[in-house]
Structures are given as C-alpha cells and as structure tokens.
Amino acid sequence: MPTSPNGLRRKIWVAFILQAAAISFAAVLGVYGASAVLKHVLIQQALQQEAAHYWQRLQANPGADVPDTYNMTGYLVPAGGDATKIVFSGVGKTVDEMRAALNAGILCFNVESVSELHRLNRVASELGKVAPVSFRVNPDVDPKTHPYISTGLKENKFGVPIADAPALYRLAASLPHLKVTGIDCHIGSQLIDLSPLADAADRVLALVDALAAEGIVLHHIDLGGGIGIRYRDETPPDLAAYGRVLAARFAGRREKLLLEPGRSLVGNAGLLLTRVEYLKPGEDKNFAIVDAAMNDLMRPALYEAYHEIVAVDERNVPSQRYDIVGPICETGDFLGFARDLAIEEGDLLALLAAGAYGMSMASNYNSRPRAAEILIDRNEIHLVRERESQDHMMAGERLVY
Numbered sequence: 001m002p003t004s005p006n007g008l009r010r011k012i013w014v015a016f017i018l019q020a021a022a023i024s025f026a027a028v029l030g031v032y033g034a035s036a037v038l039k040h041v042l043i044q045q046a047l048q049q050e051a052a053h054y055w056q057r058l059q060a061n062p063g064a065d066v067p068d069t070y071n072m073t074g075y076l077v078p079a080g081g082d083a084t085k086i087v088f089s090g091v092g093k094t095v096d097e098m099r100a101a102l103n104a105g106i107l108c109f110n111v112e113s114v115s116e117l118h119r120l121n122r123v124a125s126e127l128g129k130v131a132p133v134s135f136r137v138n139p140d141v142d143p144k145t146h147p148y149i150s151t152g153l154k155e156n157k158f159g160v161p162i163a164d165a166p167a168l169y170r171l172a173a174s175l176p177h178l179k180v181t182g183i184d185c186h187i188g189s190q191l192i193d194l195s196p197l198a199d200a201a202d203r204v205l206a207l208v209d210a211l212a213a214e215g216i217v218l219h220h221i222d223l224g225g226g227i228g229i230r231y232r233d234e235t236p237p238d239l240a241a242y243g244r245v246l247a248a249r250f251a252g253r254r255e256k257l258l259l260e261p262g263r264s265l266v267g268n269a270g271l272l273l274t275r276v277e278y279l280k281p282g283e284d285k286n287f288a289i290v291d292a293a294m295n296d297l298m299r300p301a302l303y304e305a306y307h308e309i310v311a312v313d314e315r316n317v318p319s320q321r322y323d324i325v326g327p328i329c330e331t332g333d334f335l336g337f338a339r340d341l342a343i344e345e346g347d348l349l350a351l352l353a354a355g356a357y358g359m360s361m362a363s364n365y366n367s368r369p370r371a372a373e374i375l376i377d378r379n380e381i382h383l384v385r386e387r388e389s390q391d392h393m394m395a396g397e398r399l400v401y
C-alpha cells in the first residue's frame, strides 16, 4: 500500500527524532512514547465502573521501561508512590523486605508458601503490626505461553496449590499478626488466549465463595496481569473483550477487583535504538553487527523472542538478509535472525516492542553500561535515565589486593 502524505510526514518525523536522539544520547538507547499507555481504560469501560484497580507491575519496566515487586517498596515509596496501592508478590520475600513493606503500610502481601506465612506473622509481631495477607493461589491452568513465563501450572514454583488454599486460609485467620484480606492469582505472561484467564478467574471465584461459606470473607480479588502484546503476528486479546470476561463474572459481587498489568501497558510504547557497526557478508549468511547486545535486550537470547527490526532511514541499496547480532562473545548474543534490510554501516535500527522486559532485564554483562532512556512526549524529548558510565558501574567495587 502506498504511504499517505501524512504517513510519509510521520515517517520522516520519526526518523528525524530518532536520528536526533541517537546523536544526542548515543545509539544504544531506549525510546518510549508517552501517549501509548492508556488503552487499559478499555477494560475499565467494559466493567462500567471504577471497581478495577490497576496495579502496574513494576517488573516489566523500571525506568521509563516500569522495578520488580521484590524491590518495589524500597523503590516506589521513596519515589512518592502510594504504599496503600502496592501488593507484594514473589516466592522469596526476605525478612528485610517484609519489614520495609510493613513499615510502608502496603495494601497486601501475596503469600506464596506456608513458611512465608509463618515468617510474615513473626516479622509483623516483632514490629507490633498486623500484616494484610492474600494467598497467591496456583489454579493449575495452562496459560499456553512460553514455559519460562508460565506461572499457573502446578509444576511452577509460584503460589500455593488451589486445593490447599482453604486449610491455609484457616491457618492464616488463626495467626494473631495476620489479617486475611484477599486472594491473588497470576498465571503467566504474554497470554494470547483469554480462556485460561477466564478459567483461572472461575476457579478463584469458586474458592472465594467456598471460603465465605465458612466465614472467611475476602475484600479483594487480584487476577494478576498477563495480557499479551503483538511482537510479530500474534493477535493479542482485545482488552474490551477481557473487560467483558471480567464484567460477566464480577457483576453483583462486592469484592474489589485488582489487576496487575505490566507488558500490555508499556511493551509497545518502547523501542531500542541501535547503530550498525559492521556489515559482514558470509558464505552462508550475512551479519549486521550492531552496538546493542543481549545485555540491552535479553528477550531474544533468553526465550528466542522475536522483535521486529526496522531501518530508521530508507536507503537506496539492495535489501539483503542479515542476522542482527551484538558484539558480545556469545553465539547467543543475537537480536534477530534472517531479517531483510536495505542498510549500510552506520545506519540506525529500531527494535520494536521493547518497552517491557527490556531495560528491566538489562545488565552490565561484558562490562557494558546500560543504555540511556528517553521519553518522547509530542515534540519534546526528555532524558529519563542517563546512560551508565564506567564510574556508575565501578561504584560498589573494592580492591582487595
């Protein structure tokens, strides 16, 4: 389809902004669009009320890209976040983290084991507090996603088996420094099919009703996150349809519904900008060696995840098929295989849909500083995180000899 004048103008503008950004901030750069995160309003509209509360999952993106819940009390509360809107999930909560969360006054601990329950009761007692608790139940539903991001099957480490939950709730209700407030469930990430989410919701609701029948009344039901986004050719769930799935189940109920979206809020709002250092033709394949690497965007190396890769500028050179690889000494250091691109050395490439689990998974592997991040809001570019320097990276190190 020919590009419309508006489409063309937009393309030129985007290329210009990205070139300018790369010149100002160096090429390995996380770029986020400010306007791309509001579509979850659709779920709220479908629910036709304000009962849905969004707890943005911080794991997906800590800077502009949103910290892991493990760090969230340490990170969010000092940053001005509202502790009463924080739920704390995770199978390995430490004593220090529990203390910090109790002192901050978070909404709820999503408890994932009996040992954790007893530890939380002890820590709360030492502080003279009562900890609000939910159990994160594992409903044993197949979320039909990549095995590394499936969390709701019984072989996964997450949550307590749903069949054990009634006995655990009775135990929690008997412990003096705990107050049972809710229930939680998160079955996985990058879900394309809504039916596992609906199945999980049905199992959780049946449990909530059974608990109420024996006098354990819950105030909130947290159904986690997990809605997928398009990386390649997936058809991600329509958010309004997800809203309808929830509305059908929650109509007439008194519990507050909480959701924890991560990827679907920010995934498509970000891209990773990188520059082609070398084009290296080979007998079997051609390589485009770029200045970004697996430390900047780990998803391809970790899950063989696909990210669309586009050339920022149009070139009048023949298109060729390239493997797009980073400079690190690992064959797993690739960003994409067999991409047809008309490019020259020095060109900028954009790796799309890098707004979630991009920067939040980035590391200093190979002594590489993490990229800067910018936010584009209409015509303005804001630097939201500086590129790391050698000084940043060495700050905590000590010489022994």
Ligand SMILES: Cc1ncc(COP(=O)(O)O)c(C=O)c1O
Residues within 6 Å of the ligand: 057, 059, 060, 089, 090, 186, 188, 189, 190, 224, 225, 226, 227, 260, 261, 262, 263, 264, 356
């Ligand atoms: C407990 C919990 N809730 C919510 C999320 C967010 O999931 P997503 O980014 O798929 O929406 C995660 C992701 O790991 C999670 O572990």
